[in-house]
Amino acid sequence: MIAVTGVTGNLGRIVIEDLLTRIPASELVAVARTPSKAADLSERGVDVRAGSYDDPASLRAAFAGVDVLLLVSSPDITTPGIRPIHHGNAIDAAKAAGVGRIVYTSAEGAANGQGFLADHTTTEGLLRDAGVPHTILRNTFYMEALVNPGLRDVVSAGELPGADEGRPVNLVTIRDLALAAAATLTGPEHTGVIYELRGALWTVADLAATVADVTGSPVAYRAVPAADLGGIAFVHQIIASGLFDETAPDLEKLLGRPATTMREAVQGVFS
Incomplete structure (x- = not known):
């Protein structure tokens, strides 16, 4: 059970x-x-x-x-x-x-x-x-913290503000983390194992460029103080600390496929 x-x-x-x-x-x-x-x-x-x-x-x-x-x-x-x-x-x-x-x-x-x-x-x-x-x-943190329907407002504004200091992130979709968790619930080979679940690296500037490419609308990345970002500021501050700047192979092994990419997630927002 x-x-x-x-x-x-x-x-x-x-x-x-x-x-x-x-x-x-x-x-x-x-x-x-x-x-x-x-x-x-x-x-x-x-x-x-x-x-x-x-x-x-x-x-x-x-x-x-x-x-x-x-x-x-x-x-x-x-x-x-x-x-x-x-x-x-x-x-x-x-x-x-x-x-x-x-x-x-x-x-x-x-x-x-x-x-x-x-x-x-x-x-x-x-x-x-x-x-x-x-x-x-x-x-790692959920990719949805940054890749979500709010990106539609980013397109309207023509810019994506960030206080990430250009540090890369390894964020992963909720679905991928859930599927990885499900995979560990069956089979004794997971006992005693610590899995580091991380995705491929990208930056908030990469996100702005990807949104622009997917939508065909100009979107520029703009560095701002964290205080200007409201409730999402803490995510940018953690990114700037370097916490999310490493990768690991464990997620892909559990999924049996590459993790969902940032670009795929952006395409999902605008599909």
Whole structure:
């Protein structure tokens, strides 16, 4: 039995949908804070169970009889210190329920994470200390942070502002990261492995040039202070720090194909 948490979120839902193409629905457990939001999965034969990271008892019940668990990291990134508590609750519940292996969606840089990445560093330590066999997926950021329908406004404005200092990024689509996660849920060869999931390198200036090429409209890259970028500023600041400037072969191996390119993602926005 394979269980997936966060099934009403983007990544968890894609994982479940992929698994449904490869194994019977009767072998899947979908864990959701609000099961009614996953009612369609129940109608298709998936065992939908209630489980909240804030409620350890609900997690123990949700994980009963589960062999492999995909622990999708907590979506609460604003409450200080809450994510390690959420993850610890899930790990303890999985151990109590006798789960055979935990697959955790960690983050690039979590080997010795600073700032928000420290939550993942702590969680990886909790997994080691729990003694439950596990697999760690150190995901880069979602490409959708920069490649999204907002690019239509960029075309209208004729420019793409950036505070990335020209540093390259290895961002990956949510779908590719989800499919890679799904691939690690079957087969014993993933036990004890840390996967560094990264894509090919490109820059925000490359993104501007690609948007221009795909749309046939002039789009110029313009360097600006991070303060001018509003809510997306933190992504540009992390890019400028160099966190996303390395590649790794693990994603392509898990997918069995090259990762979706930035250009392909841009084409999807404008298709």
